Amino acid sequence: MSGEFPQGAAIVFGGSGGIGRGVAIEFARAGTAVAVVYRSKRDVAEQVADTIRDYGVAASVHGIDVCNRGEVVTGFAEAVAAHGRVHTVVWGAGPVVPQVRIADWDEAMFRRSMEIEAFGFNNAVHTALPHMRASGGGSFVHLGSAGHDWWPALDGLSVAPKACNEALIKGIAKEEGVNEIRANSILVGVIDAGQFKIGQEAGTFTPEWEAAVKAMLPLKRWGTPEDIGQAAVFSPGGAAITSPVRRLRLLAASVSDHPPHFHKLGPRPISPGEAADREALRHLVAAYGHGIDRRDWALVRSLYHDDGIDDHAPYFTGSADDYVAWLPGMMANWRATSHAMLSALYVFDGDHAQGEVVARAWHLTADGTRQFVAWGRYADKYERRDGVWRFAHRSFILDHAEDLPAAAGDDFGSAGVGTGSAGPDDPVYARLPLFELERTSCL
Incomplete structure (x- = not known):
């Protein structure tokens, strides 16, 4: 892949990370020098730099804590000294x-995410802007999140600071x-590296989850760091970009727009995991x-759940214990x-x-x-705790009632x-002994 870059280098913050490595190498393939920024993984950063040099361009590595403005200023100056100019900040x-x-974030979680991603980026911007102005221009490329447009459950600590x-x-x-300074953002989806790999190993991203997400992707595969790198190279270097700001959406391997939106009450792909959850609720x-009906x-x-509520107003509204009493x-x-x-x-x-x-609830006096x-209709709210679904809140909506005489006899x-x-x-209980066993075991 080729790009039109001025003399100097691209500096890649996070260049030792799973996606950052791919981005740094793609800039090298495009023919420009690269300054690789790392925080703790110097050995990985050095390996990335060696790969960059294999493409015949210069590389440097810089250990920077992006939360520290002084370290950002010093490291950026070292990159400028090594390459003469920094034309792109990734x-x-x-x-x-x-x-x-x-609801489960604590202050420390949110503060850490904001300090590294948002305050860190602000440190990089304010360090690079004077240099870019003095050098006749430059480009910022931000690796954002597809969650900015399509909220991914549980990933808010990543999405919010990127927003x-x-x-x-x-x-x-x-x-x-x-001042001839461009600013572009790539909205990154599921990439087969970094956070996603860690989530797989931790069991956060289950095979059922992966099947459901892949079903929405045109290419039916995860994105790669190389995909993101090619988009990043295109952003500052591609002559086709005429707008001062461009947001490229990379939802996993797809460069299409949003994944198709499925109404959750309408037809849509259902993962095996969700199918199992539905069966648990039916049970x-x-x-x-x-x-x-059996007065069990x-x-x-x-x-x-212990804090569950039942609402059969106006007859009863209260806790599960009080309801059973x-x-x-x-x-x-x-x-x-x-x-x-x-x-249901x-x-x-x-x-x-x-x-x-x-x-339908039938009652004989x-x-x-x-x-x-x-x-x-029952309007139910359920929660899964310790792997088990139970009622958190159950209420009844009456649509129609009938009060009828009951015929007697053997007609x-x-x-x-x-x-x-x-x-x-x-x-x-006589015909199904397992049912009797379950009832008597709970007495």
Whole structure:
């Protein structure tokens, strides 16, 4: 790949990282010298520099803590001294961040991410701008995140500081274009290096997750550091760029725009992991109906988290413990009940999910003279804790109710058929001994 660069070098912050290495080498392939910046991995930086020199261009390595403005100034000056000029600043420095929900960040996590990525980039910008102005121009290339346009669950500690840098890139382009200084950003998706490799080893990115994400990619493969490097070389060196700011989207291996958006309640690819989660919720919902109809209060209680809430307003609203304590008195009004779950829709967000469960609840009065049928929907909130899905909050929406007389007699030849019971003497326990074993083991 070739590019049109002036004399001097590109300085790559994060040049010893998984993506940074690929970027630095692509600049060398394009024919320009490279200053490789590292924080702690000097041996890796030296290996990158040796590879760069194999392409017949100069290379230097510079140990810099980007959070320290003084070290940035000193290291940048050393790069200028080694190469005569720095024409391009590539920002690829950043910490390996935990994959957690925003609500679970602590201040130290967020501060560390912002100090390295946002304050660090600001240090590089304010160090390089005077030099670029004096040298007749230059270019900034920021390696951002595809999450800036399409939020990835759990990756906020990476996305948020890069969003700050996105704004800074736009500002540089607006204010410094008159000084022949360009500013471009590459929105990086899943790249087979760096943070992604660490996440794979930690089990954060499961095979099910990978299958679901790859299903949305036109090229059906992960991106590579070389892909990002080629885009980075194009950004400052390509004559085709006429705008002062350009945002290239590299969503994994694809250089297309956003991945297709699927309405979560509509047809879409479903990973094996999500399919298993859906089955777990279906089991949870079915177990609720069984527990209520068979008056298995221990089972019902086990379906809720300890801080779970049940809302059957206006009759009851309260904790799971209080709900189970209230149920026996309430259910004594009915000789028999049958809770049927007719259909369900679920939406997942990590370890949280919500469901709309269409249900029919039939009740026969204690004297057997009337039947009450409630048609409605459960609005459920679920949480997975320690790998197990339970109700965090369950409420009922009544769509229609029927209060009807109950016909007596044997009009349809039911003599001799096993008759259901609301309690432990129901025939199901005699016919399905595993069910009886589970009920008695919880007593």
